[in-house]
Amino acid sequence: MLARTEPINGTAKPKPVSSPMNNFKSDLLNSFSLKSLKLKTKQQELLIRVSILCLVYVLAFITRLFSVLRYESMIHEFDPYFNYRTTLFLTQKGFYDFWNWFDSESWYPLGRIIGGTLYPGLMVTAAIIYWTLRFLRFAVHIREVCVLTAPFFASNTTIVAYFFGKEIWDSGAGLVAAALIAICPGYISRSVAGSYDNEGVAIFALLWTFYLFVKAVNTGSLAWALASAFGYFYMVSAWGGYVFIINLIPLYVMVLLITGRYSLRLYVAYNCMYVLGMLLAMQIRFVGFQHVQSGEHMAAMGVFFLMQVFYFLDWVKYLLNDAKLFQVFLRITVTFTVGVGAIALGVGTASGYISPWTGRFYSLLDPTYAKDHIPIIASVSEHQPTAWSSFMFDFHILLFLFPAGLYFCFKRLSDATIFIVMYGLTSMYFAGVMVRLILVATPAVCLISAIAVSATIKNLTLLLRAKNKVAQTASAKGIGSAKSSSKGLLDQSQPFHRNGAIALLLGAFYLLSKYAMHCTWVTSEAYSSPSIVLAARGAHGNRVIFDDYREAYFWLRQNTPPDAKVMSWWDYGYQITAMGNRTVIVDNNTWNNTHIATVGCAMSSYEDEAYEIMRSLDVDYVLVVFGGVTGYSSDDINKFLWMVRIGGGVFPVIKEPDYLVNGEYRVDKGASPKMLNCLMYDRARGVEIGNKDVKLEYLEEAFTTSNWIVRIYKVKPPNNRW
C-alpha cells in the first residue's frame, strides 16, 4: 500500500484520485514519506472516499424522486398496488395473519392464498421500516414508506456495489461502480419512488448475496459464507429471480472446477452457502420444497455432490502417491459419479419427484418457447425480447465499456473476476431474451464497466504522472474509453502520447458527462411515469394529465355494492382490488391460466355467449380500457389478440384466425366480422370507426371517465319476464 505524498487537490472531482493505486511503485514519493503526513493522506483519502460514497448514496436516492415531484407520492403501475395492499394488511393485522392470509377478494370465486403465493420479503422490509420509524416517533404513513422503499434500497445497492467492486478489482473501481449504478437507467426503471415492487429490494439482495459469496470464496471464511446464505435467504424471500442465483453460483463453481481452480476456500464457501441457503429458503412458503424437487434447482444440487466428489478425490490423491493409480481411480470415480447422478435425475424426473422445468424457465433458455406454448407469459410486454434501442437506452455508454471491462477482467483473471465475467455474460444473454431482465444485468454491466473506467483512468494518470510530476492535479475528472487508453499505455514511446492521454481524458470526461445527462433525462422523462396517471403534451405544449384510472376506481369504490364483482382484463386486477376495493375475477398474479382464459373467452365471444360466462362467474361490472378518444395506445383492444390467444389456448372455440383479416390485425372497418361482433370490441371500441353505435343487449354503460379511457359496464340481471 503506497500512499501519495502530494496533497490532494480538494477542488478536483475526487473519484479516481481516491483510488489507492496498489501497484504503483513510484520512487518519487521517497522525499516526502514522513510518517505523519502519510497518515494524514490516508485519512484524507478515507474522508474523500466516504464523502463520495455519501454523495452517491444521496444521489441515488434523489434521482429517483422525479416521479414524486412530477406527479405525487403514489404507487405506480400494477403489481406495486398488490404489494402495497399486502403491506397495509401486514402492518394492520400483524405477521401471522399476513402469513395465513386467504384473500377472497381476488380470483373470485377461487380466492387466493396470499400468504403462500407471494414473496414476503418486500412487504416485511417495508413493514419493518415502518415500525422502526413509528418506534422512533416519526408519524409516517405506510404509503410513504412503500413509495420510498425502492429508492432507499437503490441507495443501499450503491454501497454494496462499492464493496463488490473493491472485492473484485480495487476500491477505485468500487467507487466508479457505485456512481455508475446509482444513475443507471436500467436500474432506475424499476426503482423510482413509487415503484414498490419486488425488484426494488431484490437487486440489492442479489448483489449483496453475490458480493458475500465472492468474499467467501476469496477468503474461504465460514462466516462470510454464512452471511451469503442469509443474503440468499433474503433474496429468496424477495423475488422469484433468486433462481438466477441458485443457477449462476453452481455454474460459476463448475467453471472453477473445470479450469482447475478448485480450492478448499471454494469448498467451504459453496457448501455452507448452498446447504444453509437451501434450508433457509425452504422457510418461504411460496418456495417450499422446490430446492429439492424442482428441475430448476437441480444444477445446484448436482454441483454440491460434485464438490464432495472433488474433495474425496483430493483426499485420495493425498493418500495415493502413485499418479498412475490415481488416474485410474479418477476415471472410475468420475464415470461412476456421473452415471449415478444421471440415473438419479432420470428416476427422479420419471417418477415425478423432480418437477420438470417450468415454462418461464424454458422461455429464458429458448426465447421462442413462450410465444408458441404459453401465451400468458408472452403477452406481458416486459417479457418480450429486448430491442437494441432499449439496450442503448438503458445502458448508454456502459454498453461500450462492458466489453472493455471484460477485457480487463480476462487480463487479470482471479476467482472474483471470473465470477463477475460469468455474471455479466449470462445476465446479458437473459437481458437479450426478456426486457425486464435488463434489470438483472445492470449491476454486472455497471461493475464491469467500472473496472474498465477505473483501469483506464489509472493507466492514463500513470502515464501522465510518469512523464510529468505535476500532472496529478489534472488526473481527476476523466474516465476513458478502455481500448484506446490501454493502447496509450503500451505505446509509451509514441510522441504526443501525453497530449493524447489528456485528450482521451477529456473525451472520457465528455462521454461520462453525457452518460450522466442521459440518465437524468431518461429518469425524468421515461421512467418516472406512474402509468396510472397519464401525462401528455397538449396542443399548446402544456402538460395534460389524465387521471381516469383513479377516477374509475374511485367510482367503483363509491357507487357499487361492497360485494360487487368486477371483470376486467387481468392487468387491472390488482389496481381494482387495491383502489376500488372490489372483488375481481382475475388479477396480475396469473396463477390460474384457465380462469384467465375464461375471461379472455368472455371478452372475445359474442355478447350473448359472454353473458352466459359472466353470469356463471357472478360478474356485476365489466371494466374496459378504451384509448379511442385520447389516443392512448395500451388499451384493451391492443391486448385483445392476447385475450384471443389465451382464451383459445384453453377453449378451442376461440380461434385466432377468426379475428384476423388476411393475417392482419385490424380494428377499423376492415376488421373481420367475428371481431366486430365480439364483446371486447363492443366494450373497448364502442365509438371507434368500424362498428359505430353498438347496441348492447346484456350490458349497460354504468360509468365513463372524463377522458373516456376507462369505461365501466354493468351486467344486466336476467330479463324479468323471459
Add this chain to the structure above:
Amino acid sequence: MEKLSISILLTISLLPFLCSSFSPESPTDRRILVLLDDFSFKSSHSIFFNSLKSRGFDLDFKLADDPKLALQRYGQYLYDGLVLFSPSVERFGGALDLAAVLDFVDSGHDLIVAADASASDLIKSIATECGVDFDEDPSAMVIDHKKYAVSEIEGDHTLIAADDLIQSDVILGKTKIEAPVLFKGIAHSINVANGLALKVLSASPSAYSANPNSKLSSPPSLTGSAISLVSVMQARNNARIMITGSLDIFSNRFFTSSVQNAESKIKYDKSGNEQFVTELSKWIFHERGHLKAVNVRHHKVGEADEPAMYRIKDDLDFSVEIYEWSGKSWEPYVADDVQVQFYMMSPYVLKTLSTDQKGLYHASFKVPDVYGVFQFKVEYQRLGYTSLSLSKQIPVRPFRHNEYERFITTAFPYYGASFATMAGFFIFSFVYLYNK
C-alpha cells in the same frame, strides 16, 4: 337479523325500487285499477268484481281511454294490480302506454289481461311482451267441434267447455274444479323461448284457431293443446300475470250458466268459471302461493355467531325459515324438498333441509376440502309458488400454519432419524476434535 333477511328477500325479487303498499310483509295486493272499454262491464262482470271487493280489494274503475290515467305519481305506484278488461283499446289515455304497463309489472305488480275477438294490437303486444302470442289472424277464434259447450244455437262451436286444467293446488286451490270452464274467445300460445309462462287452461286436442264464419282454406296455425285459453306468467320478480283470450270468461253470464260438454253426458247446473276465476285471481293477487324465506343463518356446530369465514372441513349448521302467506298472515311452510347448496361454480354440497313443521329448515354438513368463495344457495322453484332464490356468500379458507397436526404418528421414524443424526453428528464432532 330481521332487516337483513328482508333485504335478502328484496334483492332476490330483483325489485328496482319498492312500491308503497305491496310490502314483503303483506304481499297481497290492495288497490287495483280496472280499465274498461265500457262501464257496462261493471254490471255485466259484477260477480267477479264483487268477489274481489268482498276479499278486501279496493277497485278503481276507469275507462281505458280516460285522459287522466296514471299508474304512478311522484315515482310511487298508485296501484298494486292492474286489470285490463279493455280488449279493443288502441291507445290508453293519459300517461299509460305499453312501456308503462311493462314497467308496472317489472316493478313487481300484478296484471290481468283479458282479450276477445276485438283485441287490439296494444293488448296483443302487452301479451307478447309477457311471453304469450295471440293468434295473428284478427278474425280467428278458438273452435272445437268435439268439446264445445252444448247450447241452444246448434253449430256454434266457439263456445268451449274446457276442462284441461293445470294440476296445481297452489294456483287453482285445493277444491277440485268439477265443472268445465266456459270459454269463448281467441287463442294464444306460449312463446317457446319463455320459460316462465304456464298454460293454466289448455284447449283440447281437437281445438283449432280459425275464423268461424269462413271456410277453412289453409291449415290453422294454432291447433290442439298447443292452444292456451288461460295462461299465467310469474315474472322473476314474482309479479304475476294472467292472460286470457276471453273476456267473457269473467262475465256473470258464464258464471251462472249451466254447462254440458258435447262429449259427456253430465250436465252441470253451474259452470266452473266462478270457481276457476276466483281461485286464479287469488293466486294472481298473491293471496296464495307466496313464500318468504327469512333468518338465513349459518354457524359452526357448537357456536351461535355467524363467522365471517369458514375453514375447510369445518362442521356447520345452516338454517332458514320459510313461511307462506295465507292471505292474512304468514303460516309456516312445510315441505320436504327444500335443498341447500354449498356452491362455488358448481354445488359441492347439496343437502335436503329437514323441517320442524314450524317453518324452520335446518341442515348440518361439513365444509368440503376446497377453499374459495362459496355461497349458500337455496333455489326453491315449485309450480305456483314464488321462486325462492337465496344466496349468501361466505369465503372458505385453508388451514392456518398452526392448524395442521403437529406430530404425525406415522412420521415418528423420521423424527427419530433426524434426532439420531443430529446426536450422532455432535458426538462425532466431539470425538473427532478432542480425541486425537
